[in-house]
Amino acid sequence: MPKEKFPSVYRKTLVAVAMSSALAGAVLATGPLSAVVSAQADPVRVDAPAQPGFADVVAKVSPAVVSVRVKSDVQTASDQGQNLFSGPGFDQLPDGHPLKRFFREFGGGGDGPWGRPGGKKKRSENRPGRIRPVSQGSGFFISDDGYLVTNNHVVADGDAYSVVLDDGTELDAKLIGTDPRTDLAVLKVDDAKRKFTYVAFADDNKARVGDWVVAVGNPFGLGGTVTAGIVSARGRDIGAGPYDDFIQIDAAVNRGNSGGPDFNLNGEVIGINTAIFSPSGGNVGIAFAIPASTAKEVVDQIIKTGSVQRGWIGVQIQPVTKEIAESLGLSESKGAIVAAPQDGGPAAKAGVQAGDVITAVNGETVEDPRDLARKIAAIAPGEKADVTVWRKNAAKNIDISIDAMPKEQQQQASTEKPSQPGTPETLGSYGLTVVPSEDGKGVVITDVNSDSDAADKGIRSGDIIVSVNNKPVKSVSDINAAISDADKAGRRAVLLQLQSNDQSRFVALPIARG
Template identity: 65%
Template sequence: MNNAPNSYSRTRKRLMAAVASLAVVGTVGAGMLATGTAPVLADAVRVEATQMPSFADVVEHVSPAVVSVKVKAKIQPTADDGSDDQNGFDNLPDNPQLRRFFKEFRGFGDQGGQQFGMRPFNHRNHGNGEPRPVAQGSGFFISEDGYLVTNNHVVSEGSDFTVVTNDGKELDAKLIGTDPRTDLAVLKVDGGGNKFTYVDFADDSKVRIGDWVVAVGNPFGLGGTVTAGIVSARGRDIGAGPYDDFIQIDASVNRGNSGGPTFNLNGQVIGINTAIFSPSGGSVGIAFDIPASTAKQVVQDLMKSGSVQRGWLGVEIQPVTSD
């Protein structure tokens, strides 16, 4: 007799559960009819993987220190066939390999072959004796009072120099000194009391093959441009002379990057872009930098006296002025 109430209770619970299930189904169905969309069943695919490092912070801090360098010269008429006389080789030692390197890698002569990251403009006199564009490259400030570094081959034929900062300001610059043997030069701009953002040289003895690097410069005259890559090799000998000890990088470097800096991820300069190897004239991922250790000593001498003392070679490079 006691089983009847329990049986009734169980039956009642089953009926209530069934009614509740129908109510839920009815609610979902009504929602589908009202909105015309199906319920979201799963999230979109998202892969949680290790992200590549961003160079944005480095670029943001160093870009104001990198400039474009425009060079003009009072030039002499050239031959009717368009050939240049010495192509700016007067200051080079009488070394056929070195002259060939400057001609091919530095882009002074032939239009083909291996190319350097900067090619001078056409050296033609327009007849009025006014300074004409001959080159444009890159550079970077190394002091807040306006000293900056670039390549010797960028400025070697110039008499007037203009520096274009990252924010578009154009400033006249004075040539302090050059060192053709290492292809380095120092310019100075007068900021009128303003202080410039500047960068420092790294200890390149700590640079390892495979390290990330960032190159900043003025390729093809486009203005501030950033490329990234790695250190591909060290101690490269490309037949450039007694200081043939280049850092090879695979960051894209082109004409106009001459004299521009290559940075590590701490925003320090590990090298200065000076040459590329390219059958086509554009970047193929083989660029060469003057190591920071070489550049630092040469630049200090140029800033101090406009010349480089090399007692162990018995050679002194004479100061070069813009007069």
């Protein structure tokens, strides 16, 4: 087309359009202008300080933790009726459904709300002699040659045992020994071709409330599961036995975690899961672990001898309350007061008397009756212990030869109430009516005012007052004299020794003042 036919203005417009098109092409190719045209804010990102995790610990310790499977030719009590796994609709699942197989195999065994399985039942009539799963729990290796620790209640109903390793390998195990008093058991896996990864016990005395803890176990049969939390309390007594001294943790612990270890951040075992507190049977953040120091002593004995021997001195003891301490002139409410030494027992032979307060063993302060039980149990039978007692406002040291704890403590309780001869007399200020006992030893309580301090302390009709402030009494006048002596000495309470059904105990009552 001839150049002269286009006006100059039109030619300038074409040049501008061409330049704009070229620029747009350059922008699309290079991008900067497009970013400006479609500008967006950067996504939110917070540069938080780095927090330590548990992955390194878990990677190291997991191979040492196993699932423990227990089989028996008996049924467990939880096989029938409701249990943690039961629920509406499960019995309607098809027979081949994996969930139904899971609930059938694992729903009947394992741990109850306190980590304890159901008891044995008679052998199934339909399948007599069949070895079948009855419970499962967790455990961990403590040596490279196959010794491992779990709970006694996990293996208690078993006839055959196996463990499943972290890599899925299942190996047979044999039971070496158990200790029901601390709920511990030792199994052994024999495999000459293997060296097992194992873990060590920590010094749990260094574990503080608030320290991190990592629990590894086999909840609900799911295999290696890791949960984390903190040590939430120490020295818990849940009424499981005379040696209760549990570490409380808030890491999630459920049925099947029993026998599993709780690790500190160094990969050492500070405790062994043994029980949970749960009204529903599931985790509510309160679990209890056997301290490593207790477990180590028990496990070492089981491996060496197959059983556990504990020291025993044969005393019936009770806590020293503030009132009891005041009545005896003790500055602190510590120790354990001897309600009665057992006839023929080591303590009775050494001269320990009812009313003595045991304050120390081998120079170590006794905090309470549980502490005394642990200290005596830790002394080997045959050895001697230097026991400090508080008697008649003075400390006295007594050497006691420690004996082995009897396998069964026979306690005979008489159900007959003592006869009540004589004329009733009243201790009006204390709300008690008493009569002299038939054998002349103490006075029998015939009535207790329901609004009195005595009733609040649990004193009941039929109890016998044997002594007051460790002075034998035979009448009300003896009681009043002992109370008067205590009042003159500036005491605010008197200590009554009571006997009922062949059991002795001490009760402190405040001195009544006009």
